[in-house]
Amino acid sequence: MASTTITKAGGVKLRLYGLDWSPQMAGLSRTFDYLVAAILILAIMAGFHIHAMLTIGDWDFWVDWKDREYWVTITPVLLITFPAAVSYITWEKLRLPFGATLCAVLLVIAEWLTRYHGFHLWSYFPMSFIWPATIIPGAIMLDMILMLTGNALLTAIFGGVIFALIFPATNWTMLAAYHLPVKVMGSEVASVADVIGYAFTRTATPEYLRMIERGTLRTFGGHSTSVAAFFAAFLCIFMYLGWWYLAKWLSNVVTVPNRLKKMMGL
Amino acid sequence: MIGTGLLAGVTAILSLTAIPAQAHGERNQEPFLRMRTVQWYDVKWSTSKIKVNDEIVITGKFRLFPDWPSNLPKPDTAFLGNGTPGPVLARTESYINEMPMIQSTSLEIGRDYDFKTVLKGRIPGNHHIHPMLNVENAGPIVGPGSWVEVAGSAADFKLPIATLTGQKIENLETWGLETVYSWHALWLVIGLFWLLWWLRRPLLVPRYKALLAGKEDELVTSTDRKLGVALMGVTLLLVIGGYQWAEAKYPRTIPLQAGKAQVEPLPLPTEQVSVKVKDANYDVPGRSMRMTLKVTNQTSAPVRLGEFSTAGIRFINHKLPVAVAAVDPGFPKELVARTGLAMDDDQPLGAGETRMIRLDLTDTAWEVERLVSMLNDPDSRFGGLLFFYDEKSNRHIANVSGPIVPTFVH
Numbered sequence: 001m002a003s004t005t006i007t008k009a010g011g012v013k014l015r016l017y018g019l020d021w022s023p024q025m026a027g028l029s030r031t032f033d034y035l036v037a038a039i040l041i042l043a044i045m046a047g048f049h050i051h052a053m054l055t056i057g058d059w060d061f062w063v064d065w066k067d068r069e070y071w072v073t074i075t076p077v078l079l080i081t082f083p084a085a086v087s088y089i090t091w092e093k094l095r096l097p098f099g100a101t102l103c104a105v106l107l108v109i110a111e112w113l114t115r116y117h118g119f120h121l122w123s124y125f126p127m128s129f130i131w132p133a134t135i136i137p138g139a140i141m142l143d144m145i146l147m148l149t150g151n152a153l154l155t156a157i158f159g160g161v162i163f164a165l166i167f168p169a170t171n172w173t174m175l176a177a178y179h180l181p182v183k184v185m186g187s188e189v190a191s192v193a194d195v196i197g198y199a200f201t202r203t204a205t206p207e208y209l210r211m212i213e214r215g216t217l218r219t220f221g222g223h224s225t226s227v228a229a230f231f232a233a234f235l236c237i238f239m240y241l242g243w244w245y246l247a248k249w250l251s252n253v254v255t256v257p258n259r260l261k262k263m264m265g266l
Numbered sequence: 267m268i269g270t271g272l273l274a275g276v277t278a279i280l281s282l283t284a285i286p287a288q289a290h291g292e293r294n295q296e297p298f299l300r301m302r303t304v305q306w307y308d309v310k311w312s313t314s315k316i317k318v319n320d321e322i323v324i325t326g327k328f329r330l331f332p333d334w335p336s337n338l339p340k341p342d343t344a345f346l347g348n349g350t351p352g353p354v355l356a357r358t359e360s361y362i363n364e365m366p367m368i369q370s371t372s373l374e375i376g377r378d379y380d381f382k383t384v385l386k387g388r389i390p391g392n393h394h395i396h397p398m399l400n401v402e403n404a405g406p407i408v409g410p411g412s413w414v415e416v417a418g419s420a421a422d423f424k425l426p427i428a429t430l431t432g433q434k435i436e437n438l439e440t441w442g443l444e445t446v447y448s449w450h451a452l453w454l455v456i457g458l459f460w461l462l463w464w465l466r467r468p469l470l471v472p473r474y475k476a477l478l479a480g481k482e483d484e485l486v487t488s489t490d491r492k493l494g495v496a497l498m499g500v501t502l503l504l505v506i507g508g509y510q511w512a513e514a515k516y517p518r519t520i521p522l523q524a525g526k527a528q529v530e531p532l533p534l535p536t537e538q539v540s541v542k543v544k545d546a547n548y549d550v551p552g553r554s555m556r557m558t559l560k561v562t563n564q565t566s567a568p569v570r571l572g573e574f575s576t577a578g579i580r581f582i583n584h585k586l587p588v589a590v591a592a593v594d595p596g597f598p599k600e601l602v603a604r605t606g607l608a609m610d611d612d613q614p615l616g617a618g619e620t621r622m623i624r625l626d627l628t629d630t631a632w633e634v635e636r637l638v639s640m641l642n643d644p645d646s647r648f649g650g651l652l653f654f655y656d657e658k659s660n661r662h663i664a665n666v667s668g669p670i671v672p673t674f675v676h
Binding site for chain 2: 016017018019021026029030032033036037064065066067068093094095096097098101102104105108109112123124125126127128131134136137139140141143144147148166169170172173174175176177178179180181182183184185186187188189190191192193194195196198199200201202203204206207208210212213214224
């Protein structure tokens, strides 16, 4: 991808991706990479994190909100958005198959920063109560499928489905320990997560605000998670395509004709 | 630039000199919420000083006031909370009428309920602790608050529990975290590896120009694709393997519990004293509430008025020993009006007798507790409880509520 050659005049030329570059220009271009990367990393991290907080919010903040229905459905559907949009830019303009992974990694870093400093140090919530979920495996799958197919539609269909389906499986490795049954106050059965949520008071978030396990999916017995995941997978196909094309539309450079110029007779 | 620096400097100074919040803004709750929704009474704190891991028990009763504001939803879904500065104490038990209250419940207006909350010291400090009832769509309704000092070190805190599968959890604060940290670290490493694989190469302008020049094969090589396929395989293997590992380690799990608890109210009293407000007035310059009441004793024994209570503030008839004795020594002094309850006729009200009684409740508490703003409410009503006692110290609680007229000038 990069090689160095000596010209007849004794100059040095760099060959980057099949094109010749002078060392000075290549150096400047690399500096530009660093500058843009620093800005983009902060922008994507902040943007994606605030999107996650505003749309998924409590479902990801608290261990006693990570249920089989809403959390499993809402999280992948709303978190495939930024990865799709960023992938449009990184793939279509630069052939970089890492847009989704970049978003996922930055989101997880931002979440750990806020959970630790904002929720734990500032507000005294124990880490066992507030750890975030991860979408990195799903994001890796999205990037790989995009790289191998080079096609947004196929990525939406296969990548979107896998992204949603592996979300609960990925996070169950961390969540299972919090779903052990316990008996509290002599007669009540609760999961460990329920007890953690009960013990460490969220003063203005009473129990009834938890939007969990309310849907009729409970009639599917032990298969609520699978049904919710497949529904999320279906929605993820459209969300991926929607945000891909949103990024395409937003990345168009638009110019406005200078009417004043015409009026001035120029 | 200078402006930004100045702003940052001022922010830094303000944050360094900021005084920590002393309570929860309960005084900011509008009087109609505090006077006409949940009337807390007999509230007791078992102690005012504990060490980390020690327990404090808060007990008492509350009545869901019959003159419930029409603009508020009824307490069809309510939760017994605790007004604390976040989780500085861990809640280990809570009951309404002896029913565990880990879930929300439905309550009945006009009825009384017992409550009990057990809290365990966790974060050292001086904390203001209230009982609290959260009512869906009406918000948190806090009861009287008392200062509780928690001494010791937060690092010593432990909240152990045993699971029904036989596991002993030593501390819920740290349970499961090793697994959480390990998996997050693993996925972060894999994600960062994939990013660095690409970021180490020239990125933006060279790639953009090469793409325009049709050098696509140079941008994504066969090595990249092979690595991608390998990474896909590793990712899927880890996800499936991790899931299987968790299922094997924790074969018996249950979903989050989301039911609603059922609780019966306390039985209705067989005898009562009925009270009708003939007129009520709040004297703004005099900080005094005056009311004329038509009181009918429907019990079988003479009674005397011992206390008026509203929004957690208590006006005690100092001439009635049983009423004075009803104030627990641990009850916050600032919530007991110093001047107490004055009335024009303190003679016992005979069984079956009806009499007009004029009450005078003068205290700075009206201002300090910001209850004067009831005069700015759109419905200009007040509410409270009157505690009558007979000779055998039996207590009869009557509701009192009605419109209130302000006196702005004498």
